[in-house]
Amino acid sequence: MKILPYQPNQSGLAYSVGTTLDRFIKSKQSDFPFASGELSQLLRDIALASKIVNRETNRAGLSNIGGAFGQTNVQGEEQQKLDVIANIRFIRALSKGGEVCAIVSEEEDAVIDLQNKSGKYVVAIDPLDGSSNIDVNISIGTIFSIYRRKTPVGSPILEEDIMQPGTEQVASGYILYGSSTMLVYTTGFGVNGFTYEQSLGDFFLSHPSIQAPENGSIYSINEGTQNEWENGVRAYVDSCKNKNYSARYIGSLVADFHRNLLKGGIYIYPATKKNPHGKLRLMYEANALAFIAEQAGGTATDGSKRILEIQPKSLHQRTPLFIGSKKMVKDALSYFQKSAASLL
Ligand code: AHG
Ligand code: MN
Ligand code: MN
Numbered sequence: 001m002k003i004l005p006y007q008p009n010q011s012g013l014a015y016s017v018g019t020t021l022d023r024f025i026k027s028k029q030s031d032f033p034f035a036s037g038e039l040s041q042l043l044r045d046i047a048l049a050s051k052i053v054n055r056e057t058n059r060a061g062l063s064n065i066g067g068a069f070g071q072t073n074v075q076g077e078e079q080q081k082l083d084v085i086a087n088i089r090f091i092r093a094l095s096k097g098g099e100v101c102a103i104v105s106e107e108e109d110a111v112i113d114l115q116n117k118s119g120k121y122v123v124a125i126d127p128l129d130g131s132s133n134i135d136v137n138i139s140i141g142t143i144f145s146i147y148r149r150k151t152p153v154g155s156p157i158l159e160e161d162i163m164q165p166g167t168e169q170v171a172s173g174y175i176l177y178g179s180s181t182m183l184v185y186t187t188g189f190g191v192n193g194f195t196y197e198q199s200l201g202d203f204f205l206s207h208p209s210i211q212a213p214e215n216g217s218i219y220s221i222n223e224g225t226q227n228e229w230e231n232g233v234r235a236y237v238d239s240c241k242n243k244n245y246s247a248r249y250i251g252s253l254v255a256d257f258h259r260n261l262l263k264g265g266i267y268i269y270p271a272t273k274k275n276p277h278g279k280l281r282l283m284y285e286a287n288a289l290a291f292i293a294e295q296a297g298g299t300a301t302d303g304s305k306r307i308l309e310i311q312p313k314s315l316h317q318r319t320p321l322f323i324g325s326k327k328m329v330k331d332a333l334s335y336f337q338k339s340a341a342s343l344l
Contacts, residue, residue: 021194021203042099049093050175053086057177074109086127102157117154122147124284130252139178141254145288146171166287166308174254186295212298215327216264217245220256228272232339236332266324278320299329
């Protein structure tokens with residue numbers, strides 16, 4: 001009897017589909033001291049909800065789920081039907097899973113207390129990012145941050161459980177519903193990206209150990225608001241133009257961030273006259289992406305402070321955001337400092 005070792009890809013006929021998200025999460029569980037698997041399960045719950053949202057996003061042009069919902073959220077922004085659907089899907093998945101005790105969502109005025117006596121984790125989520133792009137078939141996303149609650153499991157939720165700075169995140173990530181659907185996340189041990197294989201219904205590791213290029217030549221900012229920028233921002237953007245950098249702006253933070261993460265670039269949403277504290281939200285947009293950026297070797301700041309060190313004071317707090325390749329963000333900061341110094 002002959003026994004031969006299995007030789008993967010020997011025939012060369014079929015390509016290997018590789019590692020599923022599930023298997024990858026399981027294999028990484030030992031990165032956490034005292035891990036009991038709850039965080040892994042929580043990531044799987046988010047992945048499952050994202051598959052449902054992905055399905056609904058793909059059908060948006062066909063079914064009656066495009067367009068406005070007819071209400072505004074707590075921030076006065078018009079909600080799209082898919083904003084509301086995605087919000088319901090993620091909250092349902094997180095409440096059923098049992099690992100989460102409280103949720104902060106862009107679409108909810110207050111913290112949702114899941115009344116879950118065993119939930120250790122708090123999730124902050126932008127269920128659908130870039131929602132003005134839904135009706136025009138352009139990439140949109142989901143952004144999430146995961147924190148461990150500070151007070152004992154089973155006790156009432158307190159402010160200190162929710163209002164944690166980004167440095168306390170135990171995981172963060174995003175799902176990009178783009179030309180392909182991707183899930184990118186970090187648990188503080190590098191950044192990994194997974195692509196959704198529609199026919200198999202699963203995410204597969206496609207971008208292991210993502211490293212943001214240290215420098216780049218793409219700048220992403222809504223130039224329509226340039227009359228409202230501070231001089232430092234204007235000077236920096238002028239310098240990008242003088243270097244013939246490429247301007248790329250989709251208007252979906254997740255998509256703009258993802259492109260710059262892979263190709264090298266900077267995304268800027270500065271303070272403007274209309275949004276004097278910036279437009280993006282600290283707790284469920286900036287923090288999650290800042291954690292990913294730093295884990296991939298990039299940087300994120302509000303123009304003077306590291307995003308992750310900002311102590312949130314309110315749930316829907318906004319922040320200016322300068323995020324992306326290390327050298328570009330550093331360069332941008334030097335322009336702001338020069339401009340601030342000239343005012344002294
Ligand atoms: P959301 O759809 O979750 O409200 O986020 C929209 C954000 C962000 O995705 C994007 O980068 C930014 O708004 C675009 O704003 P402008 O249209 O002002 O450029
Ligand atoms: Mn958003
Ligand atoms: Mn949103």
